[in-house]
Amino acid sequence: MTRTKMLIDGVWVVGEGDAIEVRNPARGSVVGTVSHATPAEVDLALRAARLxxxxxxKRPPVERARLLKRAAHIIRERKSDLGRLMTSEQGKPVNEAVGEISKLADTFDFYAEEATRVFGEIIPNDSNAYQSLVVREPIGVVAAISPWNYPAELIGWKVAAGLTAGCTLVxxxxxxxxxxxxxxxxxxxDAGLPAGTINMVTGKGSTVGQQMVESDIPDKIAFTGSSxxxxxxxxxxxxxxxxSLELGGNCPMIVTAQANLDQAVKGAARRSFRNCGQIxxxxxxxxxERAAYEPFLEKLAAAADSLVVDDGLENPDAxxxxxxxxxxxxxxxxxxxDALERGARLVAGGRAPDAPGLENGLFFRPTVVADCSHDMKVMTEETFGPLVGVTAFDKHAEAVRMANDTPYGLASYLYTKNMDEMRYYSRHLDYGNVAVNNVDAGIISAPYGGWKQSGIGVEHAREGLLEYLNYKHVRLCFDEDALQ
Structure with missing residues (x-):
């Protein structure tokens, strides 16, 4: 296999650092290599972005939008190949990976449209002789660092918003x-972005990422990862x-006795186990709620046991x-x-799949444990794997207290058909995102960000674009008397 090149100032270069192997987690085999960027190469990329x-x-927003739309078109044309490549290195099934690529293209289109709507403001002063203009200008060079769980989409949020605003990126x-x-x-x-506008250097976060953070050149750091x-x-x-820091979560779901249990179970199975819980x-x-506890558990266990675990390349529909x-x-x-030792009850999963051909891969069945308490790690730490803990509550205030009993505040979920319960929980849950009767806490057209230790700043929507812009106040003085 050839070593994949890095992009620095419009040129694809084989880095001078050591090779890093990229492995297929379903098979344990090497699927490619990249270079560990040297400090000189990282600095060259940062300087290219500055230049x-x-x-x-200074390019018109409509021109930046045109290039983003062209990139989105090319991404869609190549989505099948891009999806299979992602599966080979990340492990998620091909169809899910292709879906992520499609969402990346949608993100580019969304911000291309937003490029032409970066409006300023005119603010009246206390005298008609003065007028204040508030204009928005790009921050500058952005160092963007993204995680492995969604290798396309999470980069796209930063790249699309940054380029739309007029920033350049490494x-x-x-x-x-x-x-x-x-x-x-x-x-x-291939879409025609100018050299140096976007650069990509590969390597470890502890060295390459650390150099980007400590450098004087970037004006902004955009990071997604652990708290x-x-x-x-x-x-x-x-x-x-x-x-902009989009950090960890420890996301709760509350199901009341007024919920549609079938919908709640469907949502719980999807958002607990999609991408093996690595989200x-x-x-x-x-x-x-206790009245619905055992029926919910029975249905969730059956839903978890019915999920297909397989090599994502061999079975794209897994x-x-x-x-x-x-x-x-x-x-x-x-x-x-830890949960089982402390008295939890295993109701689904708890082991690797026994299907032939998966012996060399990093597979685990979707797992549900019941009768959990907050002295268990599954309830107090982010697992980032296919495991979910379940417990019962009697009072709504008790559910709120347990849901908020965490330093994190990224997303929370509620299932109920009662409007009073919807209002009560949405007001009292200390999270940046609350999804009611659905599990899509983040959509591109609404701001997405966490409270507390789950981060600062937001991504998505117009608000995500504003994170890449500075505000400039221009105060004008007019001499209308001279025109009399």
């Missing part, structure tokens, strides 16, 4: 899943920068593929063992 900013930031893709992001960069180069790393980034800054807004813990690496698999097993 390109002058031209890109992107570090995840070490585990760099191949599909690099292929997406090829689409953008621990987000805090480390904040503490590592050598100068004042804008920050910041995955449901980690479920609180069910519900779950392999976990991306050994770390989330080990954490899932640890959280499960």
């Amino acid at each position: 390109a900013f002058g031209d890109w930031s 992107v570090k893709p995840p070490e585990l899943t760099p191949l599909s992001p690099l292929a997406i960069m090829e689409c953008m180069v 621990a790393v987000g805090l480390h980034i904040q503490q590592s800054l050598k100068n004042i920068k804008r920050l 910041c807004i995955a449901i980690n813990r479920i609180y069910v 519900d779950l593929g392999a976990l991306c690496s050994q770390e989330p698999l080990d954490k899932t097993k640890q959280h499960l063992a």
